[in-house]
Amino acid sequence: MHCLHWLWLSLLVLCLFWPQSPGQLIRIPMQFQASFMASRRQHRAGRSSLLAKYNVVGGQEITSRNSGATETLDNRLNLEYAGPISIGSPGQPFNMLFDTGSANIWVPSADCSSKNLACQHHHRYNSSASSTFVPDGRRFAIAYGTGSLSGRLARDTVTIGQLVVQNQTFGMAMHEPGSTFVDTNFAGIVGLGFRAIAEEKIKPLFESMCDQNLVDQCVFSFYLKRNGSERMGGELLFGGVDATKFSGSLTYVPLTHAGYWQFPLDGIEMGGTLISQHRQAIADTGTSLLAAPPREYLIINTLLGGLPTTNNEYLLNCSEIDKLPEIVFIIGGKRFGLQPQDYIMRAMNDDGSVICLSAFTLMEAEFWILGDVFIGRYYTAFDVGHRRIGFAPAA
Known part of the structure; x- marks a missing residue:
């Protein structure tokens, strides 16, 4: 289950990925939201989603890196932070919510119903356009406060910056609940939690990065700016930490x-x-x-x-x-x-x-x-x- 937030209409951007020499950060330009003030309804929606996300939970310094990738994050009204990935060969771009409170990766499917507004408002994954698509056959469903997102699992190449993850299992959403995802600036979610909380116990994307030796350190880190009108909302770094983004020691x-x-x-x-x-x-x-x-x-x-x-x-x-x-x-x-x-x-x-x-x-x-x-x-x-x-x- 996941935490989601209501956002104003997003701008469309083109996300470019290009090879980098070892040790460089990948900084990808993102869209921005010019208006700072979130509505009271958006704040209430955030609270409702948070409660839905955790209603089943039991009462239970690295300063250098040789390789890695940086996701520059889009800050929408201080309610969410999102960044780009691509799936398939050739890559199909998606703006995604990076969520440490979940562990699955999913995007809308091209087979989603035309009556489903959430699918129609975002880019959709077309499996027939990818030469590396592998069908999985299993169904998946993730419960939210307003319904259940469901579809089928598949495997394909997932690219973030210069990091190319092979054979990653992800969800192709064919049914999305109500208005939950309609006005979000993200198409889907990249869960950064552990496999223990993943639906179907699917290997999370970052675990795949580690297993495929794509990062020198099995560490990722977040730097989030809190000015809701900030064009560059921060960054997500895969492969270590950036000591220029904090003071003192961790x-x-x-x-x-x-x-x-x-x-x-x-x-x-x-x-x-x-x-x-x-x-x-x-x-x-x-x-x-x-x-x-x-x-x-x-x-x-x-x-x-x-x-x-x-x-x-x-x-x-x-x-x-x-x-x-x-x-x-x-x-x-x-x-x-x-x-x-x-x-x-x-x-x-x-x-x-x-x-x-x-x-x-x-x-x-x-x-x-x-x-x-x-x-x-x-x-x-x-x-x-x-x-x-x-x-x-x-x-």
């Missing part, structure tokens, strides 16, 4: 489980007071939010002076934002603070007025989800080979 902690990117969270402080200890957390690039267990959700939003709504939102006074406290996450014995401008989201109300919303949303479970609100502030290294995750202040 603080690594071991994973609790190699399924989601789950790790121990020592504690949380607010205004100098410890309000939580000994929790688990999941780093998820597929959500913009900070999802908290019920107790912390209530404490934090109450102390922020938020006004609760019937939609589990907390409204705050936009003129009082600068007076709110720093909220500190303690990970690996180090302090990672978020300022009010990090955890308060501005949104456009239905009547055109601007409102301020808390990024802390309710998770009916005893663990945290740290989405792009946190990852945008802290460069994050996902070390598959050593089963650990690292954080450092983003440059």
Whole structure:
């Protein structure tokens, strides 16, 4: 299951891939969204998708590289980050959501129904146009809050930058639920979690990169910019980390489980007071939010002076934002603070007025989800080979 976000209409871009000499980063130009303000409906949709994604979860420094690839990420309203890949021979381009909270890769199929708006609004994979297409025969289905995305599995070549992954199993979506994907700027999803959470236990794309010796280090890392009108929204680096994108050194902690990117969270402080200890957390690039267990959700939003709504939102006074406290996450014995401008989201109300919303949303479970609100502030290294995750202040 996956976290998805509602976006305004996207611009079409041409993504070019070309050979590079070893050691160079591949920086691919991306489209951008000129408008910064997300609607209140989009924020609500993000919360609904997040809850659907995790409703089955149990209460459970590398500074150099010789080769790798960099995906430059498109930031849409600080709600999602996407980048290009191609599938097939010759390559068919797709703009994709890179999601550490899932593990499958899928794109819309050319065989999708003409009545399915989500398919029609995006580029579709045409298996008959690829000389390297291999049918799999198995069906796949992935449940979302608004329905089930379904289709058939296949194998083909997947290219990201100069990294060419052979024989990758992926989903060809023939049925997409309702309006979930209609207005997204991504056609499909590249899951960057572990095989344990993949549908049909399919080998994830990055595991294939490692097994095929396409990267020197079995590490990928995210640098996310948080200015929603930023043309270049950041980058995803396969094969290591980029020390120019963070300050100091990375603080690594071991994973609790190699399924989601789950790790121990020592504690949380607010205004100098410890309000939580000994929790688990999941780093998820597929959500913009900070999802908290019920107790912390209530404490934090109450102390922020938020006004609760019937939609589990907390409204705050936009003129009082600068007076709110720093909220500190303690990970690996180090302090990672978020300022009010990090955890308060501005949104456009239905009547055109601007409102301020808390990024802390309710998770009916005893663990945290740290989405792009946190990852945008802290460069994050996902070390598959050593089963650990690292954080450092983003440059």
